[in-house]
Amino acid sequence: MKKLIAIAAVLLCTAPAVALAQPYGAPITLDQARKAYAAGEAEARKNKWSVAIAILDSGCNLVLMQKMDNTQIAAPMVAQDKAWAACGYRRNTKVLQDALAKGAEGWRYLQFHRMVAADGGLPIIVDGKIIGAIGVSGVAGHQDAEVAKAGAEALQ
Amino acid sequence: MKARQALTLADCEKLSAAALAEARRNDWNVAIAILDDGGHLLHFVRMDGASPANARIAVAKGRTAAESRRTSGEWQERIKTRPEMLRMPGILPVQGGVPIVVEGTCIGGVGVSGVQSHDDEKIARAGIDALGT
Numbered sequence: 073m074k075k076l077i078a079i080a081a082v083l084l085c086t087a088p089a090v091a092l093a094q095p096y097g098a099p100i101t102l103d104q105a106r107k108a109y110a111a112g113e114a115e116a117r118k119n120k121w122s123v124a125i126a127i128l129d130s131g132c133n134l135v136l137m138q139k140m141d142n143t144q145i146a147a148p149m150v151a152q153d154k155a156w157a158a159c160g161y162r163r164n165t166k167v168l169q170d171a172l173a174k175g176a177e178g179w180r181y182l183q184f185h186r187m188v189a190a191d192g193g194l195p196i197i198v199d200g201k202i203i204g205a206i207g208v209s210g211v212a213g214h215q216d217a218e219v220a221k222a223g224a225e226a227l228q
Numbered sequence: 229m230k231a232r233q234a235l236t237l238a239d240c241e242k243l244s245a246a247a248l249a250e251a252r253r254n255d256w257n258v259a260i261a262i263l264d265d266g267g268h269l270l271h272f273v274r275m276d277g278a279s280p281a282n283a284r285i286a287v288a289k290g291r292t293a294a295e296s297r298r299t300s301g302e303w304q305e306r307i308k309t310r311p312e313m314l315r316m317p318g319i320l321p322v323q324g325g326v327p328i329v330v331e332g333t334c335i336g337g338v339g340v341s342g343v344q345s346h347d348d349e350k351i352a353r354a355g356i357d358a359l360g361t
Contacts, residue, residue, distance in 0.1 A: 101276050126272075133280035137272040141236050148269045 093162035097201025099129035104227055105136040108196060108206055112223030116140065116210075123210030123219055126151040127196075130203050132159040140210070147209040154193030154216075155207025156186050162202055165193035166217060192216030194224045203227075233330045235264060239359060240271035243328075247340065247355030251275065258342025258351060259286035262328075265335050267291040267318070275342070282341040289325030289348070290339025291318060297334040300325030301349055324348030330361045 100108075105127040112125045124139040124147035132155075139148050157165050161184075168189035171178040181187050191213035196204045206223045208216040235243075240262045247260045257277035262270050274283050292300040301323035307313045314321065323345035328336045338355050340348040 102273060129280075131280060133274075134272060134283045135274050137269060138237060138240070139270050145264075145266070145268050 094195070094197050094200055094202050096130045096162075097198065097203045099131060099133075100127065100135060100196060100204035102135060104198075105204070108223040108226050109136055109138060111226030112206065112208060112219045113138070113140065115219050115222035116208075119215070119218075121211045121215060121219065123208050123216065124148040124151040125219065125223060126155045126207045127223075128152070128155045128159050128205050128207075130159070130201075132156050132205070135204065143210045150188075150190075150209035151192075151207040153186065153188045153207065154190065154209060154220075155205040156193075157188040158193035158195050158207060159202070159205035160186060162195055164195070165189065165207075166191045169213070192220055194220045196224045196227060198227055232265075233333065233335045235262065235270055235328070235336050237271070242358055243338065243355040244271055244273055246358030247338070247351045248273065248275070250351045250354035251340075251342070254343075254347070256343045256347065256351070258340050258348065259283045260351070260355065261286040261290040261339045262355075263287070263290045263294045263337050263339070265294055265337075267295045267337075270336070278342045285320070285322070285341035286324070286339040288320040288339065289322060289341060290337045290352075291325075292320045292337070293325035293327040293339065294334065294337030297327050297329075299323070299327065299349065300339070301345070304345075324352060326352040326356060328356055328359070328361070 116123045122140045122143040126137040172189045193207045195202045208219040257275045259274040259278045259282040289300045303321035307321045325339040327334045338352040340351045
């Protein structure tokens with residue numbers, strides 16, 4: 073028990089300061105993932121952006137990934153990494169990017185397991201539970217984030 | 229300069245839809261991965277009920293086929309007489325990965341995982357057939 077409290081204390085101290093994250097729920101279905109992807113792709117097309125969009129389930133496992141034409145080769149991997157960080161840390165990856173930007177104390181996040189401190193990864197939350205995460209890569213970070221947001225919100 | 233064919237998103241969607249239809253027709257739950265000729269993931273779907281391991285295995289089979297330009301089933305056969313081939317980097321010698329060949333050139337690969345490996349291959353081939361190349 074003492075050990076648990078100690079671990080909890082460490083986690084509380086190391087996690088970027090945000091509201092307590094939502095619990096994990098049932099894994100996203102393929103139909104839900106397709107819906108989120110379609111909304112994300114529509115947002116990208118509207119802006120004439122080429123991106124890769126990855127969607128993971130609540131266990132951080134890949135469910136769907138599609139790369140639009142003329143997107144750089146690395147994008148599918150980066151999109152998966154962003155989604156993994158959003159799912160694994162139950163946070164918008166922008167929070168991690170901001171923590172780094174603050175410097176000094178924030179830099180330690182670079183050493184965290186599979187951490188991606190770049191905008192464009194979001195947990196997908198339905199009925200207060202995390203059912204998966206969406207990661208986007210291909211354009212500028214804040215633009216990737218817009219696509220991710222459109223995708224995540226399609227399931228609301 | 230040599231021009232090379234490349235899979236578009238539309239091609240991937242067509243291939244994936246046909247493979248998915250073949251799986252559904254048989255009541256199979258699988259993961260389907262499509263990669264380019266450099267082994268980079270282009271498109272991926274995992275049906276409800278297919279496991280996280282299926283996700284990774286589908287990609288590994290597809291990559292084996294895309295990069296080696298042989299089916300992963302051929303590697304499965306090959307290691308029976310040449311077990312040292314198990315140490316080949318980036319090779320998963322289990323049936324279910326098929327190269328996509330257009331006009332004699334390999335432009336990518338498809339990997340399927342979820343059911344018996346000969347059926348995984350059947351699904352991959354159904355997808356490639358839909359491309360009509």
